[in-house]
Amino acid sequence: MVIFSRNKKRIGQKKQSFAWLLTDTPDIQAKGIGVLKYYCGLLKPHEVNEFDIKTYYYVTETESAEAKNKLLDHGIDLKKKLVCIHPGASEPHKIWLPEYFAASAEYISENLSAEVIICYNSYDRDIVEEILQFAKNKISAIKLDTIRQLGAVLSLSDLCLVNNSGPRHLAAAIGLKSISLFQKHDNGEWKIYDDPNSIVIESEKDCLHCREGRCRSLIPEERKFGSHCMADIKPDIVINKIKDILQKNS
Numbered sequence: 610m611v612i613f614s615r616n617k618k619r620i621g622q623k624k625q626s627f628a629w630l631l632t633d634t635p636d637i638q639a640k641g642i643g644v645l646k647y648y649c650g651l652l653k654p655h656e657v658n659e660f661d662i663k664t665y666y667y668v669t670e671t672e673s674a675e676a677k678n679k680l681l682d683h684g685i686d687l688k689k690k691l692v693c694i695h696p697g698a699s700e701p702h703k704i705w706l707p708e709y710f711a712a713s714a715e716y717i718s719e720n721l722s723a724e725v726i727i728c729y730n731s732y733d734r735d736i737v738e739e740i741l742q743f744a745k746n747k748i749s750a751i752k753l754d755t756i757r758q759l760g761a762v763l764s765l766s767d768l769c770l771v772n773n774s775g776p777r778h779l780a781a782a783i784g785l786k787s788i789s790l791f792q793k794h795d796n797g798e799w800k801i802y803d804d805p806n807s808i809v810i811e812s813e814k815d816c817l818h819c820r821e822g823r824c825r826s827l828i829p830e831e832r833k834f835g836s837h838c839m840a841d842i843k844p845d846i847v848i849n850k851i852k853d854i855l856q857k858n859s
Contacts, residue, residue, distance in 0.1 A: 620651050662803075666782035668757075668764040676761035683726070683749045690723040690767040690855055695759070696740060697733030698772040702826040704834040705772055705790045705842065707739035712844040713770065713851070714740070714748050721855055728753050728762055728776075736834055768854055770847065781807050786858075788850055792824045793838035808850060812841035 621627070623634035633654035637647060645662040652660070668676075680687060694714060698704045714725045727750040729737045737750055753759045760779055763769060768786045771777045780787040781804065791811040818837045819825045826836050 618654070620654055622651070664778065664782040666760055666779060668761050668783070672757055672761040673764060676758065676765055679751060679758075680726070680762070680765065683751055685724050685726060685749060687765070690721075690858070691765060692717050692723055692725050692851065692855075693763055693766040693769040694725065694727045695729065695733075695769060695771045695774065695776040696727065696736045697729060697776075698774040700826070701834050702828050702836040702839070703772050703774065703792065704736055705839055706832070706835045707736055708743040709842070709844045709847070710736075710740045710770075711743035711748070713847050715744060715746055716844070716848050717851060718746070718748070721852060723767070723855060725749070726751055726762070728759055730754060739833070767858060768851065770851070777807075786854055788847060788854075790839065790842055790847070792826065792836055793819065793841075808854075810842055810847060810850065812838040814838070814841045816841075 618633060619631045620633045620635070621631045622638065623636045624638065628634050635651055635653050637650045643662075645664075649657070649660040649662060677687065680691075685691065692714075694710060696704060696707070696710050710727075714727070717723050718725045725748060727737055727740060727748055729750065730753060741748060741750060751762070753762065756779065759776060760783060763776070763780055763785050764783050766785055768788070769776065769780045770788050771780070771790070773789055773791050777787055777789045784806070786806045786808075788808045788810060791809050793812045793814075793816045816824075816838050818827050824836065824838070828834070828836055829840075832840075
């Protein structure tokens, strides 16, 4: 396709199988600098040396009003701080343990004078059901069918807790503080935000199941979610970070 496109400029990474089909091959890799800087860096043959990697997402007034009504319908007190949990991810090994999500949510609502909601869509139903089973008290779970709906709810939140997943990037584009839970050796190209509001937490323990620098994404047989290293991220680590963020913004 590249050859038949007849484009005079065909740009791509130098270290790839089809580099010989390209006219310009910058020696650049996503790992270590992140995908945003990587794709911008590919434009250097066109003498594009300055770029803004900040992402943006805008919510309309109508969408915001609809999100407020949805939260009120679920009994959320909008005068309190709001922590949004989105527990889904593209693969089950990337998902934090449901009992850990439940413990964190309950601590927030009981001790930090904040509201907690779990946002999800049909794809995330299994993990949400497990979280609610582990919860001793009721946690509000709100099904959102579109990215626009999720974006509107996030825009009304003070913090979101997510895995290495799409909602993390949506939160960053909105300007929302986020805590993202990563596997020990998760892809470095997705640690992309030079922003103190986008916090990444990963296990600090040595993983006995993976080779150094490469995650095998193994889930223990007795569990449905979370590789070994995701289980090493204990709730108290996450809760302490949440407390720090909410108290600074009080």
